[in-house]
Amino acid sequence: MSGLGLAIARADGAGVRSRVFDIVLACVMAALITIGVWAELAGWPHPVVFPVGAYAIGLAAAAVLLVRRKHPFVCTIVVLVLIAGYHAAGYPGGAPVLALFVALESLAAYAGSAWWIAVAVLVVFVWQVIPALPPTPTPWDSYATTGPAMGLLFIVALGAIARQSRIGAERALAAARETATAQARERIAEERLAIARDVHDVLAHSISAIAVQSASALDAFDSDPAGARRSMERVRSLAKQSMPELHRTVTALRGDAQTDASQPPQPSLADLEDLFEVARQSGLTVRADTGGLHAVGPITGLCAYRIVQEALTNVVRHSDASVVNVSLHVAGDELVVNVTDDGTTAQADLLDAPATGFGIRGMGERAAAVGGTVRAGPRPEGGFEVRAVLPIGADVAARAARKDPA
Known part of the structure; x- marks a missing residue:
């Protein structure tokens, strides 16, 4: 009580x-x-x-x-x-x-x-x-x-x-x-913010990929029916993949009481390859370095997953990049996440667009929730970089505070 x-x-x-x-x-x-x-x-x-x-x-x-x-x-x-x-x-x-x-x-x-x-x-x-x-x-x-x-x-x-x-x-x-x-209002605000981030992450990522595949299907509809069919199959697969996470988010929004077993599982670092595959299907070349992540707990892992997801979504939506480099490695008691691209169209406009820049803001909020930081901006040599530093011990602290960054 x-x-x-x-x-x-x-x-x-x-x-x-x-x-x-x-x-x-x-x-x-x-x-x-x-x-x-x-x-x-x-x-x-x-x-x-x-x-x-x-x-x-x-x-x-x-x-x-x-x-x-x-x-x-x-x-x-x-x-x-x-x-x-x-x-x-x-x-x-x-x-x-x-x-x-x-x-x-x-x-x-x-x-x-x-x-x-x-x-x-x-x-x-x-x-x-x-x-x-x-x-x-x-x-x-x-x-x-x-x-x-x-x-x-x-x-x-x-x-x-x-x-x-x-x-x-x-x-x-x-x-x-x-x-x-006051505490109840603060909890409600935090929960609404978390739900807003989840809705944005799931929908922005899935819809961006669906838009790319739909455009490919339309372009190939007359000249390459088989290719158009493959694109539409990818659209169907992306839609099906997004349903469990949408179900979880709507359940949280409605406040329905469900057991952990009945809830769709949260994504983890083990699911990063699925993100890379979706980006590759959108026409990007993804180079990944994700070794040695066994020490990362589920809370920090979920935060890192969402940051990579949003970074890839921004590349697909706002950049003309062809190559994306994704690196996740443990340095001491921190997980360092780097996502860089070779695009020439600046994503930096998102940093100054409060009406549309929910993704980058959401990355910063997620990182802050576990005691980490995010830096996003153009690189001197060209392209865009998202760099996050997340403490591995955030899992212990977050469980103690009963706060989930998702």
């Missing part, structure tokens, strides 16, 4: 526990107030008119505590009014004051503004006046009133501390939400 999901789950669980706690608290307070009312009535030497009313007021004060979190001010005022009514009815003592302790703590802890803490303190002084009123007046400065008043002020202070703790927790949860949202 993500940090945000865990935080939300904890918040939901805390909400349920809070509601259960409030119900239990109201029941406990109802029992305590009832016992207090009974003790006060039993010890009162004078007859009491309608004693049931005392119990009713006490139970009502306890029941109001059920809304102490959502409506703490209303809860406090209603409890204060009930206490005043209890005293005005001539009932002895002040057992319902127990509910005021809980109400004031809630007012200080859950009210929206810190100013409500001052209101809670003011309520304490208002309550202190009530016992001094008839019909059973008690001096407001006697210990019978100042003692509970000091207790109420202490409860308000506890509520203020609880309020600060709650605000800190809410801010931490909000920060976790913002962080998780």
